[in-house]
Amino acid sequence: xxxxxxxxxxxxxxxxxxxxxxxxxxxxxxxxxxxxxxxxxxxxxxxxxxxxxxxxxxxxxxxxxxxxxxxxxxxxxxxxxxxxxxxxxxxxxxxxxxxxxxxxxxxxxx
Amino acid sequence: xxxxxxxxxxxxxxxxxxxxxxxxxxxxxxxxxxxxxxxxxxxxxxxxxxxxxxxxxxxxxxxxxxxxxxxxxxxxxxxxxxxxxxxxxxxxxxxxxxxxxxxxxxxxxxxxxxxxxxxx
Numbered sequence: 001x002x003x004x005x006x007x008x009x010x011x012x013x014x015x016x017x018x019x020x021x022x023x024x025x026x027x028x029x030x031x032x033x034x035x036x037x038x039x040x041x042x043x044x045x046x047x048x049x050x051x052x053x054x055x056x057x058x059x060x061x062x063x064x065x066x067x068x069x070x071x072x073x074x075x076x077x078x079x080x081x082x083x084x085x086x087x088x089x090x091x092x093x094x095x096x097x098x099x100x101x102x103x104x105x106x107x108x109x110x
Numbered sequence: 111x112x113x114x115x116x117x118x119x120x121x122x123x124x125x126x127x128x129x130x131x132x133x134x135x136x137x138x139x140x141x142x143x144x145x146x147x148x149x150x151x152x153x154x155x156x157x158x159x160x161x162x163x164x165x166x167x168x169x170x171x172x173x174x175x176x177x178x179x180x181x182x183x184x185x186x187x188x189x190x191x192x193x194x195x196x197x198x199x200x201x202x203x204x205x206x207x208x209x210x211x212x213x214x215x216x217x218x219x220x221x222x223x224x225x226x227x228x229x230x
Contacts, residue, residue: 045221100153
């Protein structure tokens, strides 16, 4: 079993829809990152979470440490949100290495 | 937010040549830099971790003599792919960890835009 599982793998939505991408993990972590990768490859760090909830614009990220689960929400989705969204775990201690999920490919149609 | 740049953004080279990729943190000091490789439709794979002024720590299966990493300053790390071969063609991404006033955190990682290497 992978340490980090994302769902769904692929998601197609209509512009304006509310999007939820899920990330479940099986190991103890010190933080969880949500990343966005557009076609062409560049990666943008959206959030780093260790507890609770963070909001930035139309993006909301939540994490439940006890349940080992995090969600990324996009409100009022737009075609420019089309990208791969990646959940990445950082384990505890002085090791800052990330373990990456396989990503969720989001396509938002106009 | 904090910015990490990579240069070049893409490179095409002949088999057997060496290619150097630069990763710079533009507005913060990077305590640690990470080098990743990503093959098409796959996740990022960590190649090595480097701290300024010390030798890089390579992941299992990554040849340190083939992928030379130098982290000479708190804002610059370089990855040199020596004697590149077609199987080294990939997307190479660096990330940098360091304190920024934006995040207020030492542990945030900021990713570079990546370098696409094609070896003919």
